[in-house]
Structures are given as structure tokens and as C-alpha cells.
Amino acid sequence: xxxxxxxxxxxxxxxxxxxxxxxxxxxxxxxxxxxxxxxxxxxxxxxxxxxxxxxxxxxxxxxxxxxxxxxxxxxxxxxxxxxxxxxxxxxxxxxxxxxxxxxxxxxxxxxxxxxxxxxxxxxxxxxxxxxxxxxxxxxxxxxxxxxxxxxxxxxxxxxxxxxxxxxxxxxxxxxxxxxxxxxxxxxxxxxxxxxxxxxxxxxxxxxxxxxxxxxxxxxxxxxxxxxxxxxxxxxxxxxxxxxxxxxxxxxxxxxxxxxxxxxxxxxxxxxxxxxxxxxxxxxxxxxxxxxxxxxxxxxxxxxxxxxxxxxxxxxxxxxxxxxxxxxxxxxxxxxxxxxxxxxxxxxxxxxxxxxxxxxxxxxxxxxxxxxxxxxxxxxxxxxxxxxxxxxxxxxxxxxxxxxxxxxxxxxxxxxxxxxxxxxxxxxxxxxxxxxxxxxxxxxxx
Numbered sequence: 271x272x273x274x275x276x277x278x279x280x281x282x283x284x285x286x287x288x289x290x291x292x293x294x295x296x297x298x299x300x301x302x303x304x305x306x307x308x309x310x311x312x313x314x315x316x317x318x319x320x321x322x323x324x325x326x327x328x329x330x331x332x333x334x335x336x337x338x339x340x341x342x343x344x345x346x347x348x349x350x351x352x353x354x355x356x357x358x359x360x361x362x363x364x365x366x367x368x369x370x371x372x373x374x375x376x377x378x379x380x381x382x383x384x385x386x387x388x389x390x391x392x393x394x395x396x397x398x399x400x401x402x403x404x405x406x407x408x409x410x411x412x413x414x415x416x417x418x419x420x421x422x423x424x425x426x427x428x429x430x431x432x433x434x435x436x437x438x439x440x441x442x443x444x445x446x447x448x449x450x451x452x453x454x455x456x457x458x459x460x461x462x463x464x465x466x467x468x469x470x471x472x473x474x475x476x477x478x479x480x481x482x483x484x485x486x487x488x489x490x491x492x493x494x495x496x497x498x499x500x501x502x503x504x505x506x507x508x509x510x511x512x513x514x515x516x517x518x519x520x521x522x523x524x525x526x527x528x529x530x531x532x533x534x535x536x537x538x539x540x541x542x543x544x545x546x547x548x549x550x551x552x553x554x555x556x557x558x559x560x561x562x563x564x565x566x567x568x569x570x571x572x573x574x575x576x577x578x579x580x581x582x583x584x585x586x587x588x589x590x591x592x593x594x595x596x597x598x599x600x601x602x603x604x605x606x607x608x609x610x611x612x613x614x615x616x617x618x619x620x621x622x623x624x625x626x627x628x629x630x631x632x633x634x635x636x637x638x639x640x641x642x643x644x645x646x647x648x649x650x651x652x653x654x655x656x657x658x659x660x661x662x663x664x665x666x667x668x669x670x671x672x673x674x675x676x677x678x679x680x681x682x683x684x685x686x687x688x689x690x691x692x693x694x695x696x697x698x699x700x701x702x703x704x705x706x707x708x709x710x711x712x713x714x715x
Contacts, residue, residue, distance in 0.1 A: 282417040297458030303432030308448040310522035325648020331387040332640040334395045342396040343628040351400040358397040366453040374446045419611040429544025437537015489628030501678040508670030511643035512663045519647040523656040543603030550604040563681035567671045573605040574667025581660035
């Protein structure tokens with residue numbers, strides 16, 4: 271059964287609990303994007319312009335996803351997901367208050383920035399699978415893909431507003447004012463999460479560390495046997511390692527060292543990626559594409575081409591060297607949100623309800639390699655220049671997208687199947703959301 275868009279783009283928002291989750295994520299994302307624009311400039315200020323430290327701080331933030339990400343999925347399946355969200359968001363708020371206080375009082379040191387990023391990354395590693403899995407629990411099956419896409423739209427609306435706020439808060443309020451603002455905004459995420467009233471999901475009967483360890487192995491075995499899940503994980507590795515360092519490493523360096531437009535210009539560029547992403551997210555929510563097997567590799571290579579074009583056009587004289595990069599950076603956002611929405615929906619639908627946390631958490635392994643990609647981007651930018659580094663990273667995405675589609679030819683027939691989101695259903699284990707047009711037995715891994 272194919273997902274239909276008949277109930278409308280914004281139908282999930284009629285659900286009170288989804289609406290609270292959506293509002294909470296809006297506050298979370300606003301604060302996150304303010305911080306992500308301000309943080310590189312804080313690090314550059316503290317280190318006399320070190321690109322390596324900009325990449326290093328990004329690495330420290332994403333390392334916890336490699337270390338804790340899959341286990342966080344097990345925790346999400348074994349424990350109440352609302353409780354997990356409350357605990358993580360309250361602690362992120364406390365960390366944000368402490369960080370802002372250290373900065374305001376003049377006691378912030380570089381190691382504090384690294385420590386804060388590691389702790390926040392650890393908390394977010396546990397928050398993400400619980401939040402994403404909760405969408406499939408809250409919404410009826412026909413609204414799950416739209417709900418995931420609307421959540422991505424939220425991220426991108428806040429990328430526009432939050433990035434602009436972070437970029438312009440620095441010259442208007444100073445670095446201290448920007449990070450105080452991050453802490454204040456995050457209060458909204460805590461309040462709305464506390465208001466959630468969601469019944470707990472179906473959980474495994476066995477408890478204890480031994481059962482959780484067995485569940486971890488079970489989730490990995492389930493994913494490994496599904497060749498299309500493996501293909502999505504491999505695509506995500508390329509996408510996150512070589513693509514997603516652009517907003518947090520490359521954009522600040524381009525703004526400061528290449529284009530000469532400063533923090534405000536960097537915030538504007540990130541906001542434009544959010545504008546492109548918002549348009550495509552609403553498109554996914556309304557049309558709900560089915561042919562994810564063709565769409566995902568195409569998104570990866572398109573994303574890579576936009577990154578290459580963005581970097582290459584900065585060599586042009588002004589005004590073209592300013593106008594064209596802004597156009598291409600907007601296009602990267604459009605491809606980015608399509609990838610997030612479709613890959614998350616496909617992974618959610620590929621598993622039974624009691625295993626969704628483990629399956630969706632496997633994406634954290636790929637997101638975790640952002641640490642390696644971000645660190646490599648910083649060192650490569652220092653060694654070869656930021657433009658050459660971005661062109662090389664974008665080229666890897668182009669080659670990776672084409673290569674994976676050629677390597678996994680069965681992807682061409684893979685579609686999203688709404689029956690995977692029905693209560694207790696996951697397409698019989700083999701079919702699930704990642705269902706080829708041919709009988710599932712032809713695809714069994």
C-alpha cells in the first residue's frame with residue numbers, strides 16, 4: 271500500500287501531542303542553529319583564527335554519536351521515550367546556562383568549549399532516536415512520512431531564523447549576548463516536552479543489561495540482513511562525512527577568509543540553506559515521494575554538485591563571486607532536507623515498533639562520522655585552502671551517490687510502504703518500508 275497525501279500537508283499538526291513535540295523541536299532547533307552559527311566565530315576568536323580547532327570542536331560534538339548512538343537506540347526501545355526526552359532536554363538547558371555564565375563572567379576557556387560540545391553531543395545522541403521513534407507512535411500510519419517531513423521543515427524554519435539570529439546577535443549583542451539568548455530560547459523546548467502526554471510504546475518483555483545487549487545484537491542483525499538498509503547507511507556515511515561539515519566548518523571559513531562578509535554573512539548563508547530546505551520539506555510532506563531508492567542516491571550526488579559549484583563560484587570576481595555562491599548554498603539546503611526526511615521515514619518503517627529506536631539509531635553511526643569529516647575539513651582547509659577543500663569534499667559526494675546506486679541495483683525499485691507504520695506491522699520483517707516492486711523474497715538478504 272502506497273502512502274497517500276490525501277489528508278493534507280499539515281494534517282499531523284492536528285494531533286495535540288505531535289503539535290507539542292513540533293513546538294518543542296522548534297525551540298530546540300532555534301537555539302541549536304543560533305549556537306551553531308555563533309560557536310565557530312567564538313572558537314576563531316579564542317584561537318586566533320584556527321580552522322583546525324573549528325573542525326575539532328565539531329568532531330568532539332559528534333563523537334558521542336559514534337560511541338553512544340546505537341546503544342541510545344536500545345535505551346529508546348527499552349525505556350519510556352517521553353522520559354528520555356525530558357531528561358535530555360533539561361540537562362541541555364542546564365549546560366547552556368552554565369556555558370553562558372562562564373562566557374559572561376570571562377571564565378570561559380577553550381577546553382570548556384570542547385567539554386560542553388562533548389556533553390551536549392552525548393545528550394543529543396540519546397534524544398534523537400527517542401524523538402524520531404515517537405513520531406511513528408503518535409501519528410496514524412498515513413501521516414508518518416508527512417510528520418517526519420514537517421519535523422524537518424521545523425528544523426529548516428529555525429535554521430533560517432536561528433542562523434540569522436545567531437549571525438546578527440554577535441555584532442548587536444556581543445558574543446556573550448548570543449549565548450545567553452541560546453539558553454533563554456531553550457527553555458521553550460523543556461516546557462513543551464514536559465507537557466507531552468504520550469502512552470508508552472510497546473517494549474521488549476525482557477529487562478536488564480543482558481537483554482539490552484542481546485537487543486543491540488538483534489537490531490544490528492536485522493539491519494544487516496536488509497540490503498537496502500545497508501545501502502542507506504552507506505549513503506549516509508558518504509553524506510555526513512563529506513557533505514555535512516559545510517555549514518559548521520566551511521561556511522564560517524568562506525565568510526571570514528574568502529568572501530569577507532563576516533558572521534552576519536555566515537548567518538545569512540546558513541539561513542538561505544534553511545529557506546531551500548523548508549521549500550523541499552513542505553514538498554515532501556505534501557507529495558510524500560515513494561521511490562526512495564532512486565531519490566536518495568540522486569539527492570547525494572546533487573548535494574555534492576551544489577557544494578562544488580558553491581566553492582568554485584567564489585573564484586569569480588564580484589558581484590558574481592557573491593551572488594552565485596549564495597544561490598548554490600540555497601540549493602544545498604533543498605537537497606539536504608529531502609535526504610533527512612526520506613532516509614528517516616524509510617528507516618522508521620523498516621522495523622517493528624519495539625525495534626524502531628535501534629534501527630533509527632544506526633543513522634547516528636553515519637552522523638557520528640561528521641566528527642572525522644569535520645576534523646579532516648579543518649586540516650584540509652589549512653593545508654590546501656578552503657575552496658579546494660570544499661570542492662574535494664563535494665566531489666566525494668557526487669562519486670558516492672552514483673557509486674552506491676550502481677553497487678546496489680535493487681535500490682531502483684525500492685518504495686516506501688505505508689503498511690509498515692500500521693500498529694504492530696512492519697511488513698513481515700523483510701518487506702517493511704523499504705519494499706521493492708518485485709516480491710520481497712527476491713530481495714531477502
